[in-house]
Amino acid sequence: MPTITLNKRVLESLMGKRIPPAQLQERISSLGVALEKIEGNEILLEVFPNRPDLLSEQGFARALSSFLGIRPGLREYPVTPSKHIVIISPSVAAVRPYTACALVQGLRLDDERIAEIIRIQEKLHGSYGRDRKRVAIGIYPFERITPPITFQALPPDEIRFRPLDFSHAITGREILAQHPAGRAYGSLLAGAEKYPVFTDAKGNVLSMPPIINSHETGRIDAETTDVFVECSGFQYPVLQACLNIIVAALADMGGRIHSLEMHYGKTKRISPDFTPRNVPLSLDYVNARLGLRLSEQDIPRLLAAMGHGYQKRSALVPAYRADILHQIDLVEDIAIAYGYGNLPPQAPLGATVGSEDPFSRFQAKLAELLTGLGLLEVNTYHLISAAAQQGMMCSSIPVVLLHNPSSKEYDSLRAWMLPSLLDVLARNTHHEYPQNLFDLGTAFRRGPTDTGVTEHQHLAVVLCGERANFTAIRQVMDYLLRMLGVGYQVRAMEHTSFIPGRVGEIYAAKTALGQMGEVHPQVLANFKLEMPVAGLEIDVSGLFSLLQK
């Protein structure tokens, strides 16, 4: 989750009010922001990913001052058209089709504000921008740019400019290979025949999104008063939302917003568009979902606390809010404004009859029978190394692999449970014997289901000690099936994990249920065990089905 550190003094000056820490803590929590800690002058917050507008001091102060009643309601962000245009060439369609741009003028920047602007850009890149893949943001001092600006895609070798923090001009391709930002984000341009660039009227490259700005255009500094902002990516509404978040923060810093004409071929879009969104809101819906009896009069005040306007049964949602998809999102805002703590819990709805999953019940009965024999239940993972299931078991059982395991120790799904139990025994050689264990869990194989994997519930038992032999394990199996009232036969079988001639397959009603036997000394050696083991594994889903008939 994205975090931000706020300066308490700056926050208070933005809100125009000082608030005691305890109250601040409580109010921030009630707003729906996770407060990590307040330490001296620093407030560390965790912001949920649906509120990218809170990732700046300005945005957070705006929301908190609404919520605290200092300045509730829909904020006005007047936008004046500038005479400037941005031309988007069709060449970008294949690589990075859209950009939304804005001009903010009359800014007075100092070190703190510049640092804040850079931070906003970084936070948005990292969260809302999905690490620049979804949105890449560029912020430029407008005085270094000669409009009109063009957004086009050019072959990597035909792009040549001096990237930021670099000593000389290099090509687009070279930037990906040599510049740190190129190496970090170059994968986003993988396979592209042309790379996108912003250029100005003089043909100077302003930047190559999502990688890097040009050194000539430079960064904004204390001298900058006018700023050009662009957001490029693949979904225009997403870019607009991101742009509006940045522009609103800049406007809160005192800037004046100017729009540009974005020329997409013959289509012209005005950007930024700060028109509040009109979202119809049904009072009945609000009351039904919240269990309240709010009246029409209550709504404007509650919405205002969350920064929205209200007009004729519709909420007016500010342009920098990316999280209002459905009127239910406004219902939550109203609940937050009302105060979750003010909602009296209501007794649970009518009674229903509970029921246990029959198979769960069955497993509990199996466990009861086995603990009655003095067996100790273990609880093993479903992930295991393919080596432990196959090579170490002297078996070539087919296994389902993980595509992206985090370690070789856990790179497959278990096809059977005996290896997991042998692994437990191997880690307990310093404890007293006999060690008689069982576990219930899932075994995975490839199969014709909607996932391509079939899952069966298995029971595995291991007896480990000087007297762990075929008779002993068969006695356990026999006891279990006898208590369940299941008749069975045992047939000799060949199984490379067991001692030849000491392994049997268990059948009930002509269905193979599992196998049991004395584990092969080679397998024991592979697990570094020096005590004989007799093992049993049964498909209990199969057993359960049998009992249902």
Added chain:
Amino acid sequence: MSLTGNVGQHGHFRSRADGNLEEIFREAPSTTTFLYLATPYLCMDVQEAIAALHPLERAVLPHIRESSRFPDIVAATKLKDVEVMRALQWLSNKGLITIHEDVREAITLGENGQRYREQGLPEILFLRHITGIATPLESIQQGAHLSPEELRASLGLLRKKGAITISAEKQGTAVSITAPGKQMLQRGSLESAFLAQPFPRDPAALRDEDRYAYEELKKRKGILVVKPATLRTASLTELGKAALQAGIKGGRSVEALTPELIRSRAWRQKTFRAYDVRSPVPAISGGRRHFVRQAAAYIRQIWLEMGFQEMSGTLAQTAFWDLDALFVPQDHPARQMQDTFYLGDGRQVLRGTLPPLADAVRSVHEHGGKTGSTGWQCPWDRHLAEEVLLRTHTTVLSARYLSQLKEFPAKFFSVGRVFRNETLDWKHLFELNQVEGIVVDPDANLRHLLGYITTFFTKLGFSQVRVRPAHFPYTEPSAEVEVFHPLKKSWIELGGAGIFRPEVTAPLLGKDIPVLAWGFGLERSIMDYFSLTDIRDLYRNDIKQLREIRQWMR
């Protein structure tokens, strides 16, 4: 409690509740008496003490004087170390002796010392293998299994003692035994005698003949080690002295009641040796359910009591059911390789099949479908939805059950495994259990959700519950649940809750019916009960831990 005692051979007396003795039988012997100890600790009288003596105690007690050293007691009784230890402990419990433990520098046997004690010193073995006159060195070495060092050392030692003569023969060096040598073999050396005694020994208490052997053996490699060791000495108490004086032969008492004694009724002529019932006995362990499963059973019980039906389903799921049906956008970070386990072979991810419902879900993702939502305004890729993963939450089961649900109201729960692509560390598991419940009811609202949460967590043992706004991709409104921890005396976050979004319920149920939901991770919620601070300890499967960890009693 009453006691009967044998006082000498003549009268039998019974001590009444008021403390007076009452003479009961004038005829002595043929009455069986059961003797047992009522009073705790040190108020035993001599006869009670004697009567309760175990055969080992009877063997050991006579060898204890003013101050007897443990090794000496072992030597005198010829019992095993552990038997003597036990006897001393019991005698001490009965107040007949006191045991002093002193950690001091003591002489202990080294690796070679242990071996030579059992097999014989190399020079003795050397002497033994001298067969006749001028036995070649080689044959001695082979016969006695001596290492080159041992051979060399023995040669030097024996020559110094004048026990052998060495000659150079055609085949090489040869050795003959002398008269003193023969004597040494017959009587044994001082060093052998020293080794044969019990250890550890107090260097301050060596006798003269021991001192010589000690100095000699100390010079040799790995035979003796002087290091801090516990020297135990036992001394008689007044009670102990009195007991010895009274005579502890005993022997008329019986250790065990046998079927034969019962059948023959011979028990009537016997006394049963009284046990010291205060002594602890070795612990046994039994079969048990794994402690996490014990806790899970309790939680499932709470749901059942509240009238919820248990859900079940597979661990492998398509991304469709795990994520898309829950309106998680396809570019959400949680879907990435670093957060979620996908099935496949490293080159290709395994693909599954999608239900017809996929079309409705696609609409909702792209433009909100019929819900009135904007949706994610982004093309929905079917291929991504087909990818098979290990379920990241049990909410996938809720999605499946909702898609099949025909009648409401309905309430469901599950307690099951979920998977996260995490590296194992003290706070993270890649496989853990989630607890989750949903309520499907057209009349349900946020206040009901709060009511359910309060009831549920109260049943879990937390009487104070509160919520604050939060965010999950598939619920709106969403909340984080906090409970007041009675021991920590602070609010701790215990889970999440919310109402499923219309974008979730509409495709699955056909229309936007409120579904209340809440859940939490099982592991973190039970670690305190078992005094565990490292989450991996829950699944360590250490047998000692499993045998001894406390039972889930709630």
